[in-house]
Amino acid sequence: MGVTKEQVESSLKAKLSPSHLEVSDTSGGCGASFVVEIVSEQFDGKRLLERHRMVNAALEEEMKEIHALSIKKTLTPEQWKQQQEFNQSNSAA
């Protein structure tokens, strides 16, 4: 029962070829709750809702067993870079 972090990662990698991916299992071990941060070129030109739909679609099989999927970030590489730079300049200040 349950889905592993690795399964979630490999499905997302296969379908969205992310340049950055962070999956954390927040279920406390039962594999039913995950938090996802993903950066992919495929998000380019897509609205937030469409991006979330793409992540949901990539995890269609897994979603049958996942109760809570929290998609924290869906960014394009460009947005990701900007955010990293912003964070760096903020922490330096």
Next chain:
Amino acid sequence: MWLCSCAKPLTLQLQSRPPSSIHSHVRRVTVTTSTLSLRPSSTHVFTHNVHFQPKLKRASTTIRCSSALTPQLKSTLDKVITTNKVVLFMKGTKDFPQCGFSNTVVQILKSLNVPFEAIDILENDMLRQALKEYSSWPTFPQLYIEGEFFGGCDITVEAYQNGQLQELLEKAVLS
């Protein structure tokens, strides 16, 4: 973050939930749907779910591919989301959300003083399954603004933080 700690408050709320709230909620939803539906049988689907449920469960295990979203239910949902400017399909009620994610969206909408219609999908499993298809969205809550699917909890939180939600809701309420 607090919105992720869904499990513990859930059990507490389930225990402390007064039975009267269930009835008052069912009545409220009944009013909504019956005023919206053209055929009395649509109301049936929402209110008599207790009697329908065992039958539905059997059907869903034998015919897995069959759609929960019947044309009749679809037209009822069309009416629900277009007649109300803001509709939240959630787990539990406004006053007793049964899940941290639903609670988050309720608190956001309440803090913005937006009148919204909340429909408890835990009351009706057929509605719950049908909505996943209707919105092409696998989880709850599901927020509709002016007849359009806006998003789930994460999208609502993000849009609230960057101000887009306030802007959209303001337009919706004024229109």
